[in-house]
Amino acid sequence: MSLKVVTGWIVGCCLLATGAWAETAVNKSPAYAVVEDATERVMLVVTEAQAYVDEDPERYYGEIQVIFDPVIDFRGFSRRVMGPYASSERYRSLDEAGRAQLREQLDRFSEVMRVGLVRTYGKGLLAFGSSRIEVVQPEEDDSAEPRVSVRQLIFSDEPEPYEVLYQMGRNKSDEWKLLNVIIESINLGEIYRNQFEAAARKHEGDLDSVIDNWSTVEVEAEPKVSNS
Numbered sequence: 001m002s003l004k005v006v007t008g009w010i011v012g013c014c015l016l017a018t019g020a021w022a023e024t025a026v027n028k029s030p031a032y033a034v035v036e037d038a039t040e041r042v043m044l045v046v047t048e049a050q051a052y053v054d055e056d057p058e059r060y061y062g063e064i065q066v067i068f069d070p071v072i073d074f075r076g077f078s079r080r081v082m083g084p085y086a087s088s089e090r091y092r093s094l095d096e097a098g099r100a101q102l103r104e105q106l107d108r109f110s111e112v113m114r115v116g117l118v119r120t121y122g123k124g125l126l127a128f129g130s131s132r133i134e135v136v137q138p139e140e141d142d143s144a145e146p147r148v149s150v151r152q153l154i155f156s157d158e159p160e161p162y163e164v165l166y167q168m169g170r171n172k173s174d175e176w177k178l179l180n181v182i183i184e185s186i187n188l189g190e191i192y193r194n195q196f197e198a199a200a201r202k203h204e205g206d207l208d209s210v211i212d213n214w215s216t217v218e219v220e221a222e223p224k225v226s227n228s
Helices: 003-022 031-049 057-068 074-086 088-093 096-128 188-202 207-212
Strands: 132-136 147-155 162-170 176-183
Touching: 031 057, 031 096, 057 096, 074 088, 074 096, 074 188, 088 096, 096 207, 176 188, 188 207
Parallel strands: none
Antiparallel strands: 132 147, 147 162, 162 176
């Protein structure tokens, strides 16, 4: 199974995990327990979708979107993907008209990312209806930390499980938000940022053209092989 499919499962599971956190009392459950609990929720969503997704895919994407929206700061995520093109330094260097344009571009790119992520990773989720997921409990209590990494093993049809790190953090309202996902050695945040920088060079710094032509990259890698 290709890693781009695994990516769909991972991102969906992680975002659902943060959603599950919102339904529990803050500071009472460590992040790993939230991810563990969310696994059952993900399996339910994926299982139910098998019965209707071919005839009504928009319903499926809509249900995923409802889950994602409250738990992801799409604007903040998109700003990090834009990197220096949306940095505080660049914003301060612009005149008022330039700042207004950058704010509009960031808003527009946030919506493009929002829709693209749901559709790209929503497809990947469907392939994992029968997979076994194991959340690894941390050796030390990290429930009071502002940022934590939750380690997860995903057992598919490959000889060895995929290892995933969910990088999660609390915002100013003490809510858990997704910061980044690392699959084996593949850092998704860096991939999207590199994609944006490459597109900006291609379009000679024309951010409107970058946004108009953006498509969420699908990560692929060689299947895992057993070390035995």
